[in-house]
Amino acid sequence: MGFTSELWESGAATYERIRVHPFVQGLTSGDLDRAAFRHYIAQDSHYLREYARALNVVAAKAPTPEGTALFGEHATNANAVERALHAGFLDELGGVDQPASPTTVAYTNFLLATAHTGSFAEGLAAVLPCYWIYARVGADLVDRSSPDPLYARWIATYGGDGFQKIVDDVLTVTDRHAEGLGPAERAAMLHHYATAARYEWMFWDAAHRRETWPIPLA
Numbered sequence: 001m002g003f004t005s006e007l008w009e010s011g012a013a014t015y016e017r018i019r020v021h022p023f024v025q026g027l028t029s030g031d032l033d034r035a036a037f038r039h040y041i042a043q044d045s046h047y048l049r050e051y052a053r054a055l056n057v058v059a060a061k062a063p064t065p066e067g068t069a070l071f072g073e074h075a076t077n078a079n080a081v082e083r084a085l086h087a088g089f090l091d092e093l094g095g096v097d098q099p100a101s102p103t104t105v106a107y108t109n110f111l112l113a114t115a116h117t118g119s120f121a122e123g124l125a126a127v128l129p130c131y132w133i134y135a136r137v138g139a140d141l142v143d144r145s146s147p148d149p150l151y152a153r154w155i156a157t158y159g160g161d162g163f164q165k166i167v168d169d170v171l172t173v174t175d176r177h178a179e180g181l182g183p184a185e186r187a188a189m190l191h192h193y194a195t196a197a198r199y200e201w202m203f204w205d206a207a208h209r210r211e212t213w214p215i216p217l218a
């Protein structure tokens, strides 16, 4: 691996905190409160809609036709495949109509702002933790899976070879693109990656706390 190993290092301490977070540990032990999982899935539906938008912006800025096709396809997947998975969960858990939480809004605004205002490299670094951290969490949990069939399904999705292949493709694009970048752009990538990794921790934590807005809309 090339520059992506530096990116991973910039979020490694955050990843360790994600790995031991009670939400993540509760998925594999089966002890996670179903209400927290339901909250997470509902928030993730909001998240994925905006994430797909950010991916489409990254796709538009990609310097090669292959890059444009790859991220465009992933945007479609985030909208279609992952959201269909979530719809299945919500069917079983009971649908929930909740507004995007403060953490969901902050994370998705960060992704969209970085993708729109930054270079291709910057947008790429911002969207990368969403891919990579989920693949790592899935890989860490897949052997133990979960006694809860719903959580086992979630773990199998992100711990499976199909998701890993998607992530490997993005890591290859990232390493290749980073070869031609100077120190300033690499530093910006490290910063955006580490920021998005922290938002990933916050997303699990917000679901665990079932975060809502402290003040309702009037």
Ligand SMILES: Cc1ncc(CN)c(N)n1
Binding pocket: 044, 047, 048, 082, 129, 130, 131, 134, 200, 203
């Ligand atoms: C918050 C979040 N981060 C990552 C993923 C995996 N695509 C997701 N579904 N949700």
